[in-house]
């Protein structure tokens with residue numbers, strides 16, 4: 001028997017899980033933004049020592065890197081949620097084959113099968 005639709009009864013828990021994940025990511029992004037030294041408007045420009053400036057540069061770079069990572073994750077989750085809505089969830093966006101359910105249980109935001117993802121990474 002060829003399965004061409006992801007079981008509906010599995011979609012709604014996945015959808016609520018992903019929505020919750022997305023909310024968590026947004027919250028983390030907000031929190032991490034507060035750690036960005038460049039956000040501190042009260043700091044006196046040009047009045048800090050070189051050491052402090054280097055530290056702030058580093059802090060800003062670190063926050064930016066984490067934010068990038070969070071953004072990447074968030075957009076992947078959004079993509080998966082869109083595929084749930086359009087009924088394409090669980091199928092590879094490249095080859096259209098059903099994504100391994102073991103893979104989906106550890107990585108529910110996956111929108112590609114393992115082999116296509118490996119191909120894309122290259």
Ligand SMILES: [Zn+2]
Nearest residue numbers: 092095113116
């Ligand atoms: Zn594929």
